Amino acid sequence: MKxxxxxxxxxxxxxxxxxRNDKNPHVGHQAAAVKEMYxxxxxxxxxxxxxxxxxxxxGMTLVKMEAHNHAQDTSQYxxxxxxxxxxxxxxxxxxxxGMxxxxxxxxxxxxxxIEMSSLLKPTxxxxxxxxxxxxxxxxxxxxxxxALGYIAYDTRxxxxxxxxxxxxxxxxxxRYRYQKVSKGQRILDIYSPEILTAQQNLLFLxxxxxxxxxxxxxxxxxxLLLGMSNEQLRQVMKSGQPSYTIAVYSNYSGHIHESANSxxxxxxxxxMKDISQITEELSLKEGMYLQKGxxxxxVFNPDKAWAILNLYGENQSLLAKGNTVRVVPETVPDKDFRxxxxxxxxxxxxxxxxxxxRVYFDNRVLKIPIGSQVKATIFGNSxxxxxxxxxxxxxxxxDKVVFQKSDGGFVAKKITTxxxxxxxVQVLSGLTTQDSVALNAQFLMDSESFIKIKN
Numbered sequence: 160m161k162x163x164x165x166x167x168x169x170x171x172x173x174x175x176x177x178x179r180n181d182k183n184p185h186v187g188h189q190a191a192a193v194k195e196m197y198x199x200x201x202x203x204x205x206x207x208x209x210x211x212x213x214x215x216x217x218g219m220t221l222v223k224m225e226a227h228n229h230a231q232d233t234s235q236y237x238x239x240x241x242x243x244x245x246x247x248x249x250x251x252x253x254x255x256x257g258m259x260x261x262x263x264x265x266x267x268x269x270x271x272x273i274e275m276s277s278l279l280k281p282t283x284x285x286x287x288x289x290x291x292x293x294x295x296x297x298x299x300x301x302x303x304x305x306a307l308g309y310i311a312y313d314t315r316x317x318x319x320x321x322x323x324x325x326x327x328x329x330x331x332x333x334r335y336r337y338q339k340v341s342k343g344q345r346i347l348d349i350y351s352p353e354i355l356t357a358q359q360n361l362l363f364l365x366x367x368x369x370x371x372x373x374x375x376x377x378x379x380x381x382x383l384l385l386g387m388s389n390e391q392l393r394q395v396m397k398s399g400q401p402s403y404t405i406a407v408y409s410n411y412s413g414h415i416h417e418s419a420n421s422x423x424x425x426x427x428x429x430x431m432k433d434i435s436q437i438t439e440e441l442s443l444k445e446g447m448y449l450q451k452g453x454x455x456x457x458v459f460n461p462d463k464a465w466a467i468l469n470l471y472g473e474n475q476s477l478l479a480k481g482n483t484v485r486v487v488p489e490t491v492p493d494k495d496f497r498x499x500x501x502x503x504x505x506x507x508x509x510x511x512x513x514x515x516x517r518v519y520f521d522n523r524v525l526k527i528p529i530g531s532q533v534k535a536t537i538f539g540n541s542x543x544x545x546x547x548x549x550x551x552x553x554x555x556x557x558d559k560v561v562f563q564k565s566d567g568g569f570v571a572k573k574i575t576t577x578x579x580x581x582x583x584v585q586v587l588s589g590l591t592t593q594d595s596v597a598l599n600a601q602f603l604m605d606s607e608s609f610i611k612i613k614n
Contacts (some may be wrong), residue, residue: 200222211223236251238260238261250262292598295586302539308468310464312461318413320410321453323385324354325351328447330348337414337415337416355401358395361378413458468537479539479540487534501518502517546585560572569597575588
């Protein structure tokens with residue numbers, strides 16, 4: 160029995176000495192430095208042993224623990240199939256697919272950690288993509304601005320037909336609104352006690368004091384100033400009888416409109432009338448009385464017209480009087496013409512919040528209907544600025560953003576923009592020449608996402 164105990168003690172001493180020698184870094188066999196250990200399959204029992212056997216608590220067979228000397232080997236191994244998610248600190252085969260495990264060094268692990276941290280960033284802050292990029296470019300662009308508008312009467316050509324004397328309308332030769340009249344055409348006949356008295360005074364002087372030329376000339380001048388024509392005056396002097404009515408003639412050619420203060424007409428002259436009233440009868444009737452100085456009709460000449468163009472805010476600073484304009488009428492697209500800006504109204508129109516430019520042109524040949532819609536291209540001056548393609552910028556209402564290249568992905572960044580010219584947008588601030596942005600921002604924006612902007 161003593162011999163048996165002595166042999167066990169010697170064996171244990173030899174194993175202990177071998178284990179201590181193997182832990183020495185100068186010993187060649189590192190595998191022997193790892194001591195085999197066994198443990199109970201039930202973790203709550205916390206039973207460990209340096210030899211196989213059974214658990215003294217539950218009676219289950221102890222299982223061998225896998226040990227590894229991390230101080231000597233820092234390499235990790237993984238399955239080539241990422242979906243298996245198998246990692247080990249020693250070589251071997253994958254327990255899931257049976258493939259040989261491959262080594263993952265520390266550098267690759269660090270790189271993977273960086274990529275994983277990028278992928279785990281919120282999608283509304285960081286986007287992973289490899290789409291093409293671009294950057295701002297300084298160059299001069301010949302600015303061409305698009306504008307919409309309509310054809311209107313040239314108000315410089317508007318004529319007014321007024322009553323020079325008070326009286327009653329005996330005969331009216333104009334029957335409907337927008338009727339076309341020519342210069343010298345008879346408009347109406349008016350009976351006026353004032354002009355009748357002036358004729359009688361002239362005839363009295365001619366009959367009783369023919370030598371008094373000064374009074375006679377003054378009487379004739381008064382009749383001419385009251386609206387009597389030279390032909391009518393000669394007829395009265397020749398016949399020796401006064402004319403009870405005098406004719407009123409138009410001094411202009413064009414379309415006739417009722418003046419705002421004539422008879423029942425009391426409408427805003429700048430407001431478009433209901434289309435049902437275009438051929439409606441005139442409110443001015445025969446038998447009505449006119450007051451001295453009252454404006455009866457206005458005559459608009461359709462041969463002289465304006466193209467009224469609306470200029471939007473981003474292009475107003477580039478346009479000026481004298482810029483060439485190409486106008487394309489909606490009714491006759493094949494009759495486009497060129498003109499120049501003659502006047503820019505110095506105020507914003509209340510309805511559209513735009514500036515208005517007037518382009519005068521001769522409408523005698525084109526015959527473009529008044530009120531027709533037009534499209535116009537305005538050729539302005541050259542603009543030297545920093546430009547970026549329009550598709551690179553995403554509009555979020557009041558804010559404009561781009562996707563800036565950053566660490567393998569893209570970050571939304573707010574910028575300030577200026578004018579828009581064709582496919583380019585002027586960049587005022589927010590980017591430098593060293594910054595790269597996504598060429599097409601739409602590819603990186605989810606319509607259901609909210610973008611956090613980096614200022």
